Amino acid sequence: MSRVRCRTCKGEYDTTTADGLPYMHVCPPVRAIKVRHADGTREIVAPEAVVATDEQIAEIYLPRKQGRDERPDLENRDARGVPRIKAEGRGVTPIPDDVVPIVGLPDAV
Amino acid sequence: MPDGIVRPSQSPELEVGGFYFAGDDQLRITSWNSLANVRVVVTGRFVHADDGHIEAFSEVHTPNTNRTAASDTYGRARGWLTDLSVLVTGATPQRGQTFVRVDVVRGLGAGAIALSTFIQGYVTATQRLAYPGSIVSDSLTGPGTMRSITGTDPAAGSEISETVPTGARWRYVSLRASLVTDATVANRTPNIFFDDGANVYAAAGVNFNHAASTTLAYSFDAVAVTQVQTSLNAQVSTPGNLVLAAGHRFRTSTGSLQAGDNWGAPQYAVEEWLEAI
Numbered sequence: 053m054s055r056v057r058c059r060t061c062k063g064e065y066d067t068t069t070a071d072g073l074p075y076m077h078v079c080p081p082v083r084a085i086k087v088r089h090a091d092g093t094r095e096i097v098a099p100e101a102v103v104a105t106d107e108q109i110a111e112i113y114l115p116r117k118q119g120r121d122e123r124p125d126l127e128n129r130d131a132r133g134v135p136r137i138k139a140e141g142r143g144v145t146p147i148p149d150d151v152v153p154i155v156g157l158p159d160a161v
Numbered sequence: 162m163p164d165g166i167v168r169p170s171q172s173p174e175l176e177v178g179g180f181y182f183a184g185d186d187q188l189r190i191t192s193w194n195s196l197a198n199v200r201v202v203v204t205g206r207f208v209h210a211d212d213g214h215i216e217a218f219s220e221v222h223t224p225n226t227n228r229t230a231a232s233d234t235y236g237r238a239r240g241w242l243t244d245l246s247v248l249v250t251g252a253t254p255q256r257g258q259t260f261v262r263v264d265v266v267r268g269l270g271a272g273a274i275a276l277s278t279f280i281q282g283y284v285t286a287t288q289r290l291a292y293p294g295s296i297v298s299d300s301l302t303g304p305g306t307m308r309s310i311t312g313t314d315p316a317a318g319s320e321i322s323e324t325v326p327t328g329a330r331w332r333y334v335s336l337r338a339s340l341v342t343d344a345t346v347a348n349r350t351p352n353i354f355f356d357d358g359a360n361v362y363a364a365a366g367v368n369f370n371h372a373a374s375t376t377l378a379y380s381f382d383a384v385a386v387t388q389v390q391t392s393l394n395a396q397v398s399t400p401g402n403l404v405l406a407a408g409h410r411f412r413t414s415t416g417s418l419q420a421g422d423n424w425g426a427p428q429y430a431v432e433e434w435l436e437a438i
Contacts, residue, residue, distance in 0.1 A: 062316035065426075069310050073195050073258075074226060077313055080322030080412060100420060111414065123327040123408075124227045126438075135229055 055149055059142035060120050076122040079141060081113035118142050179208065179241035186265050186276065188242075191232040193260045193300065193328060193435045194224035198252040201261055201284070205245030205292075209238055224259065228328025228435055234266065234273070245279065246291040253286045257306030260435045261290065301330060305434040314426035318419065321427045322412035324358075325405045330436050333403040333411060335382035336429035343421030344374050350416035353381045353399060358408045365399040407436055 057064045061079040069075050084096050087106040094109070102108060120141030128136045154160050192201050201222040208215050225231045247261050263280040266273040279292040283300070312323045321338055325331050333355070342349055352366035368387050371377055377395045385396035405411070413424060 061319060063313040063319070065313040066311060071308055072197055075310070076326045078322070078324040080315060080320050083320060083414070083418070099418070123324070124229050126229065126327070134225065135227065
């Protein structure tokens, strides 16, 4: 098991789950708000860009640019016939496990 | 056979019970698997037509570990397959993690024609499939494997989003995750959405507000009553018995989520089957 950080969405995860199966990370979508501005024009904007005079029409989720998708692509296989992942995105960075020392608990392991 | 009667001594094909292989027929093993180190072992007995000797054979097949199909083909001489069985070595998969089909095929590669199926079903290290005897079953029938999975810990300001892997089918049971809010004054309202990869088909949310600078651990499950249980825990009632196909997602959607708010890694329970595709 190894822990990595996705360079696209900055999410962190173990590449193998506790039951021994591979974990397949997919970047979450990007949250956005569809608004009607005071002048009547409509836009899709970031949530923090919504201003008090905007009318919020809908909350929408957009695919993430250069999103990583580790699920196997059945239409794209290597020389041995094993499917590659659907999208590399910006790749991953290995990160050390977050091991917190146990102090003053002699009966704990 | 001038009298039209087939006598056993004249027709050895009728003297041995089993499935007749004409010489250009082969055994093909196809597997779908999600666990590392699994080896599928097919053992059986084969009566050779040329000299009548009984061969005890064993073939070892290595499945993929990403739920995609892997197959191997093994040549057989002219004769009769009397029996075979399948089990797993090298790992201890639960029911729902290793699915095997054994066919007899004629021809090679993609052009091979499947003539018959001997065995099809889930197999473990202790529960075999056997021919004759086992029924041919599909991968979505019966109980799956119960899994507890730690998902991706999203970056601050991002939502939790978990996707059903290719080749899997999940029945959603529950999800627990903590939301730490920053000091920005706003009422956060967490929801959980279930979608097909784009379109939401089920959703559930809170009937209370999550204020600034507080931490609550949310449990999203079908038997919960939506409420803040204690100062640390909250429950959200979700639609029951949700079965999600490959590519479907469940994800949080938090009203007024701030850039400094931080969902922790979700821990969720699902029942999983293999979609043998």
